Amino acid sequence: MYTGLVVDDIPFNQIALKMMLKHYNIEADSVFDGLQAIEKVKLKMQQNCQIYQLIFIDIEMPGMDGFQTSKQILKIIDIKIIYYFYMLCI
Known part of the structure; x- marks a missing residue:
């Protein structure tokens, strides 16, 4: 089973x-902003020694946007094989 992370500031989009x-069959956690996403990735690595295989990130969020968030996450993890899906609702 894959695990994913949904990062979006709109609750309906997360749900x-x-x-x-x-x-x-993809089990996903969700958070509301980039800082929470970074903390969630760190926590998953510490607790389970695992990473998310899929990360869905809203591009436009208050504070840290989706691109900035993904750059910070890549600094935390050692591998570069993570699939990001950037989302933008118009």
Whole structure:
């Protein structure tokens, strides 16, 4: 089973995406901003010695945007094989 992380400041988007992912047997955590995402990645690595295989990040968020968040996450983990899906709702 894959694990994912949904990063979006809109609760409805988090719920909708998590429901879609569950249909494909992907268990996902969710957070509201970039700083929470970074902390969630660190926590997962410390607790389980694992990383998320999929990360869905909203591009436009208050504070740290999706691109800045992904750069910070890549600094934390040693491997570069993580799939990011950037999201933008118009």
